[in-house]
Amino acid sequence: MNEKWIEKRVDEFLVKPNLIDYAREYQEFSWDNIANEFDGLPSGGLNIAHEAIDRHANGILADKTALLWLGQNGERKTYSFSQMKKESSKFANVLKNLGLSKGERIFTLSSRLPELYISVIGILKNQNVICPLFSQFGPEPILQRMQRGDAKVLLTTKKLFKKKITPILSELPDLRYILLLDSDKDESETVLSFSRLMGEASDRFEIPPTDPEDMSILHFTSGTTGMPKGVVHVHKAVYTHYMSGKYVLDLHRDDIYWCTADPGWVTGTSYGIITPWIHGITNIVDEGEFDAIRWYKTLQNEKVSVWYTAPTAIRRLMRIDSEPTKEYDLSHLRLIQSVGEPLNPEAVVWGKEKLNLPIHDNWWQTETGGIMISNFISQTIRPGSMGRPLPGIEAGIVRQNDDGTVTEVSEPNKEGDLALKIGFPSLFRAYLHAQEKYDRCFVGDWYLSGDLAYKDKDGYFWFVGRADDIIKTSGHMVGPFEVESTLMEHPAVAEVGVIGKPDEMIGQLVKAFVSLKVGYEPSDELKRELIGFGRKKLGVAVAPKEIEFQENLPKTRSGKIMRRLLKAREMGLPEGDTSTLED
Ligand code: ATP
Numbered sequence: 243m244n245e246k247w248i249e250k251r252v253d254e255f256l257v258k259p260n261l262i263d264y265a266r267e268y269q270e271f272s273w274d275n276i277a278n279e280f281d282g283l284p285s286g287g288l289n290i291a292h293e294a295i296d297r298h299a300n301g302i303l304a305d306k307t308a309l310l311w312l313g314q315n316g317e318r319k320t321y322s323f324s325q326m327k328k329e330s331s332k333f334a335n336v337l338k339n340l341g342l343s344k345g346e347r348i349f350t351l352s353s354r355l356p357e358l359y360i361s362v363i364g365i366l367k368n369q370n371v372i373c374p375l376f377s378q379f380g381p382e383p384i385l386q387r388m389q390r391g392d393a394k395v396l397l398t399t400k401k402l403f404k405k406k407i408t409p410i411l412s413e414l415p416d417l418r419y420i421l422l423l424d425s426d427k428d429e430s431e432t433v434l435s436f437s438r439l440m441g442e443a444s445d446r447f448e449i450p451p452t453d454p455e456d457m458s459i460l461h462f463t464s465g466t467t468g469m470p471k472g473v474v475h476v477h478k479a480v481y482t483h484y485m486s487g488k489y490v491l492d493l494h495r496d497d498i499y500w501c502t503a504d505p506g507w508v509t510g511t512s513y514g515i516i517t518p519w520i521h522g523i524t525n526i527v528d529e530g531e532f533d534a535i536r537w538y539k540t541l542q543n544e545k546v547s548v549w550y551t552a553p554t555a556i557r558r559l560m561r562i563d564s565e566p567t568k569e570y571d572l573s574h575l576r577l578i579q580s581v582g583e584p585l586n587p588e589a590v591v592w593g594k595e596k597l598n599l600p601i602h603d604n605w606w607q608t609e610t611g612g613i614m615i616s617n618f619i620s621q622t623i624r625p626g627s628m629g630r631p632l633p634g635i636e637a638g639i640v641r642q643n644d645d646g647t648v649t650e651v652s653e654p655n656k657e658g659d660l661a662l663k664i665g666f667p668s669l670f671r672a673y674l675h676a677q678e679k680y681d682r683c684f685v686g687d688w689y690l691s692g693d694l695a696y697k698d699k700d701g702y703f704w705f706v707g708r709a710d711d712i713i714k715t716s717g718h719m720v721g722p723f724e725v726e727s728t729l730m731e732h733p734a735v736a737e738v739g740v741i742g743k744p745d746e747m748i749g750q751l752v753k754a755f756v757s758l759k760v761g762y763e764p765s766d767e768l769k770r771e772l773i774g775f776g777r778k779k780l781g782v783a784v785a786p787k788e789i790e791f792q793e794n795l796p797k798t799r800s801g802k803i804m805r806r807l808l809k810a811r812e813m814g815l816p817e818g819d820t821s822t823l824e825d
C-alpha cells in the first residue's frame with residue numbers, strides 16, 4: 243500500500259455504503275436488474291419525469307421535500323414530491339395547450355429558480371426535449387445554440403429577455419413562444435406570462451407512452467477544446483443515473499444532497515435534477531454563486547450529507563486559509579464527490595485534513611450522460627486517480643492502429659486513449675446535426691473519449707490530459723495534469739495551467755501559467771524557485787522551463803482551465819470559440 247493512499251474502514255461508516263465489495267458488485271452487475279428499479283409508465287414505456295417525480299408523489303414519499311430552494315437573498319422555499327408532480331403537470335399542459343409536439347426542443351435561460359426545475363420535469367412529461375442554457379451566456383452563444391438546436395420555445399426572465407434575447411430575436415424565425423418566468427401578464431401574442439399560463443392549466447397530466455429511446459435532453463458541451471457540440475440523450479439514460487446515484491453518490495433515503503452545478507452543464511441536470519429525485523432524495527438548489535462562507539453555512543445549516551462539486555470550487559476553498567471544521571458544524575457531511583476536470587492529489591488530501599473527508603474524484607463527459615469512473619466511498623483512494631469503472635461500465639486504454647482499428651493496451655501504466663465499451667444506456671445517441679463527427683468517436687465496439695489516461699495494475703485509471711493538450715517535448719509525451727499537480731504542491735501556488743509552447747530545438751517547451759495564493763507576490767525569484775521545485779520533483783525533461791504569473795487563468799464558465807486559450811494567447815493566434823469563457 244502506498245503511503246499516500248487513503249484507506250477506508252468499512253466499520254467506521256455510520257451509514258452502510260451501498261458498495262462495499264467492488265469486485266463482486268462489478269462482476270454481478272446487470273443492466274437488466276437495474277430495469278427492476280423503475281416503475282415504467284402506466285401507459286407504457288419509460289419516462290424520466292415519471293420515475294423522478296410522479297411515482298414518488300403517488301407513494302409514501304408524497305409529502306417529502308423534493309426540492310429545497312435557497313434564494314440568492316436568503317429566501318427559502320420547499321416543494322414536496324406531490325407539489326412537484328402537480329406543478330410539473332401544469333407545465334406539461336401548458337406546452338401541450340400551446341401545441342408543442344413530441345421531440346420539439348424547449349430551451350431554458352434562467353438562474354436557478356424553482357420554476358426552472360419544475361419546467362424541466364414538465365418538458366419531459368410532454369415528451370419535449372429540454373435544452374438548458376447557462377444564464378450567464380451573452381446573446382451570441384445563446385443564438386448559436388438555439389439555432390443549432392432548433393429551439394421552439396424559450397423560458398427566461400424579463401431581464402434576460404430584454405438584455406439577451408431582444409437583440410437576436412429576428413434571427414430566430416422558428417422560435418414560437420417565449421415564456422417569461424417572472425411576468426404576471428403577457429407582453430405580446432408570443433411573449434407570454436409563465437404564471438398566467440400555469441394558473442390556467444390543469445394539474446393533472448397523463449404522460450403519453452414514451453419509448454426509452456426517445457430524446458430527452460440536448461446538452462451542449464463545455465467548449466473547453468473548441469466549438470461546443472450538441473449532445474443528444476434519451477430517457478433510458480436514467481438507468482445510469484440510478485446506478486451512479488447508488489454506487490458513486492451512495493444515496494440513501496435520509497440524505498440531504500447538494501450538487502453545486504448549474505443545469506446549463508450536464509452535471510447540473512444529470513446530478514442536480516434527475517439522480518437525487520430518482521432516488522427519492524431531498525435535493526438542495528442554491529440560486530447564489532460561489533461564496534465560501536455561504537457554502538460552508540449551507541453545508542452546516544441544511545445538514546448536507548452528500549455533496550457533489552467541482553475542482554474549481556475546491557481550489558477556491560483551498561485558497562482561503564481557514565479551518566472549516568472548527569468554524570462550522572459539518573458533522574452531517576459524509577461524502578464529497580468532484581467532477582469536471584482533473585482533481586489534484588493536493589485537493590484530495592486537503593479535504594481529508596480540513597473537512598475531515600477526502601474529496602472523491604470521478605470522471606465522465608457530456609457524451610456519457612453519467613459518471614463512468616469513480617473513487618467510491620468505501621474504497622481506498624489513490625489521490626490523483628479518477629478511480630475505477632462503475633459496475634456496468636467497461637473502460638479501457640486503447641491505441642489506434644494505422645489501419646483505423648484500435649487495440650486495447652493490456653500492460654499496466656501505459657498511456658493511451660481512454661475508451662468505453664459501447665452498450666451502456668446513457669451513452670449519447672448523436673451530436674446534433676453532426677453525424678460525421680459522431681461517427682468518428684466510435685471504432686469497433688469502443689467509444690473514444692478524446693482523453694488520454696493509463697490504468698494501473700489494480701484497475702485504477704489515471705488522467706493524463708486531453709488528447710489536444712498533450713505536450714511533446716524532446717521526444718517525451720508530457721501530460722499537463724502531472725506537471726500542474728506537482729506545482730500545486732508548492733505553498734505559493736493556487737492554480738496552474740500548463741501548455742506546450744512551440745520550440746525549434748525541442749518541439750514543444752513546457753510552460754506553466756501560475757496564479758498565486760493570497761499573501762504571495764510574483765517575482766523572478768519565485769519563478770526560479772518554482773522551476774527548481776518542478777525539476778526536483780519531475781526531472782528536467784518534464785519540469786516547466788518557463789513560468790508566467792497570471793492573476794486569473796482563463797476558464798470556462800463551469801470552471802475548467804482553458805489551456806487552448808493560454809496557448810493561443812501565448813502564440814498570438816486567434817482565440818477560436820470563446821462563448822463559454824468566464825468574464
Ligand atoms: P468540449 O468537449 O466542448 O471541449 P468539455 O470536454 O470540457 O468541452 P464536458 O463534457 O463538460 O465538456 O467535460 C468532459 C471533459 O472534462 C472530459 O472529457 C475530461 O477532459 C474533463 N474531465 C471531467 N472530469 C474529469 C476528471 N475527474 N478528471 C480529469 N478530467 C475530467
Ligand code: MG
Binds near residue numbers: 463467607692
Ligand atoms: Mg469534450
